[in-house]
Structure formats: C-alpha cells, structure tokens
Amino acid sequence: MDTALYLLPVTLGDTELNTVLPAYNIEIIQGIKHFIVEDVRSARRFLKKVDREFDIDSLSFYPLNKHTSAEDISGYLKPLLAGQSMGVISEAGCPAVADPGADVVAIAQRKNLKVVPLVGPSSIILSVMGSGFNGQSFAFHGYLPIEPGERVKRIKQLEQRIYSENQTQLFIETPYRNHKMIDDLLQNCRPQTKLCIAANLTCEGEYIKTRAISEWKGKVPDLSKIPCIFLLYK
Template sequence: MQMASLFLIPVTLGDTPIDKVLPQYNKEIISTLNYFIVENVRTARRFLKKSNPDIDIDSLTFFVLNQHTHFEEISNFLLPLSQGNSVGIISEAGCPAIADPGADVVAIAQRKGYKVIPLVGPSSILLSLMASGFNGQSFAFHGYLPIEAVERSKTLKILEHRIYNEHQTQIFIETPYRNQKMLEDLIRTCRPQIRLCVAANITCEDEYIRTLTLKEWKDQHPDLHRKPCIFLLYK
C-alpha cells in the first residue's frame, strides 16, 4: 500500500483539452483522492469532473487556499495525511506551488516529513522559455513587476543589467488587462536591441509566441488584452 502523500496536480492552461497536456497517470491518481487543497472550489470541481466524469464530487472534501487564508490554518489542511489519507493540491492553472500559494503547503509538508509527489503537467514558465530561443541554462522568474512607473522602470533596468552581465534570461508576468502597457514600457525603457519573447495562451488554440527585438516590437500590434501572458527578455 502506498504511503499517504501530498500530490501536486497540474491543471490545464486555459481551455486546453485535458488529454492534450495531462498524462493518464494523473487521472488515475485523482480517482484515488478524497481530499483536495484548492484556490477555488468551483473551478476545482469542474477540473476534477473533466478529469474523471465518474467521480463523486459531493463525497470530496475541499480546503480553500487563497490570499484570504490565514497561515495558521494551512497545517490543518494536512491533517488527512497524518491519518493515512493522501491529499492533492490543485492550482487555478498550470503547476501548483510555482507562482502559487500552494508553496506554503508544500513547505509545511516537507517540514513534517510527509512524502511530496509532483505530477507531470504544463508550466507556462518552462514552455515559454523553451519556445523563446533564449538562454535555458540560466534564467530567473520574477513574478509581477512593480506597478508604479518609477519603480517599474528601475526594475527593468536591473533586469537589463542582469541580461548583459550574467547572461541570464529574465522572465515575468503581468495582469492580463495591463499586458499592452507592459509592452509599451519595455519598448520605452530598455535598449532597442534587446530581444523580447511574448507568450500568450500557451497550449490553447489561439496560442501566440513571438520573439523580436524591442525595436521590431514597435511595429507589431498583437492583441494581448486580457490574455494570460509571459514576458521573457534576453540579449
């Protein structure tokens, strides 16, 4: 009998068909679990039903982990593990614990000595890096950059410095409705010869991945409004 484990369960990026990006093994694991740690119960239930149409959703227990969850509550989410029951973590999109609050759960599980098992699935960070043509040996993911104009400009200059001095690919994201503003800020702030890769709706039908210099981006007008995007910079 397998030891009770914390399974990190990837989710599709957008409305991508599950069979396109998630292995059958994930579905088999999901069918054995009764406890799930999720960001949103409604979307988690929908994902689980897609993964296994025969699953008895109403028999499952969900623990909600989001920006409103108090840190002291998180340990209680792992109580089923102490009783011999495995638990799954489901993100809203992509891989749990990567730019995701699930990392706090994993940290507690590691401290308590529970077995943590990451399942295979799509990571927008890695997929965009693969498709960019940039340095995959050395890269850094920064999450969201500052919103305030002066701080953002300062941060972009720091990232530019790392590109040239450390030969490191710089990766970051933006709130979907501010994508166009991010593109404009990059063109205005960074050297025109720096290359930018914009990756939007990865693995979806309208996937868009393009690498150009910032000078070339000035003449491009991609529709990025409200689309999940990743931005990558390199020389």
C-alpha cells in the same frame, strides 16, 4: 498508489486534458478524496472534467489563498497524517510554481510527509523552451510594480541582469495591462535587447514570438485580456 501529498497540475486554459496531462495523473486524482485548492468552484469544475462520474459532494476541499494562515494550512494536512492521500490544485498550471502551494509543501516536508509533484503544463518552462533564450539560467519575477516610476526602474534592473549575468528574465502582467507593459518595454529597453512574448500557451491561438526591441515596434498583435508571459534576453 502511495500515500502522499500530490501536486496536481491543471490546464492553462480551456484545453483538452489529454493534450497536456498524462493518463497517470487521472488515475492518481481518482484515488484522492481530500483536496487543498486555490479556488473551490474551479477545482470542482476541473475534477468533473477529469471524471464525469466523480461524486464531487463526497470530496473534501480546503481553500488555499493569500488569507489562509499557516495554522490553517497545517491543519489541512490531518487526513494525510492519518494515511489518506491529498491533492493540491491551483488555478492554472503547476501548484507551488508562481501559484499557491509552496507553504503546504513546506509544512509537509517539515512533517516528513511524502510529496509527489506530477507532470503538467508550466507557462514558465514552456515560454523559456519556446523563446530561444538561455535555459541554463533564468529567473521568474512574477508581477512588476504598478507605479510607473518603479516599474521602469525595475525593467531597467532586469535588463541589466541579462547583460551582467547572462540570465533570462521572465515576468507577467494582469492581462488587461499587457499593452501598457509592452509599451514600457519598447520605450525603456535597449534596441538590441530581445523580447519574447508568449501568450495563450497550450491553448487555441497560442502565440510565441521573439524579436529585438527595435523590431517589435508596429508588430505587436492584440493581446488584450490574454494571459501572457514576457521574457528578456540579449
């Protein structure tokens, strides 16, 4: 394998690896000894799931989160500069897309180091695919404001963009606040605006449903504590 910074997708939940990750990914992972990870414990569990024979204690882990400084991140790449491949692992899905990793990739690019993104599940792409919405132009906004007034204002701004720009709008919420998000959408969006709710993607109980706002009322399933992504379109 080429010496590179490999961006290693993981499962979106408790899913069998062979249903969402190519065998090639496993081969690459088995050849890496240095990992930049969002959470060391979950990364170790993932690697053991990849290969039960993995000598986890022989591997090096470098934590990457919102508290990691740019200086620390740059230092993490020393093994790569010395000719050893490295891997980036986030908590769920694909590194650097709605997950940590972009800062590492940016530094690697500035240092002219090879970066290789591997194929794996992305809730953003999967939800757009399953929604029936515009896949030519869409925008992901992460979390919306928590403060009720600001939240409603933001929802209305995003809804306006689907009509003025013909663009699908995506966002997420902390799982225990899913139903508050849905209530805010049903109360503040136009009746004809379409809402897609995608939950538990690639996992048992996967749910993807698109309806007009007016059609959702009284038909929302129990989505408490379930990872969801919300999409709006016209």
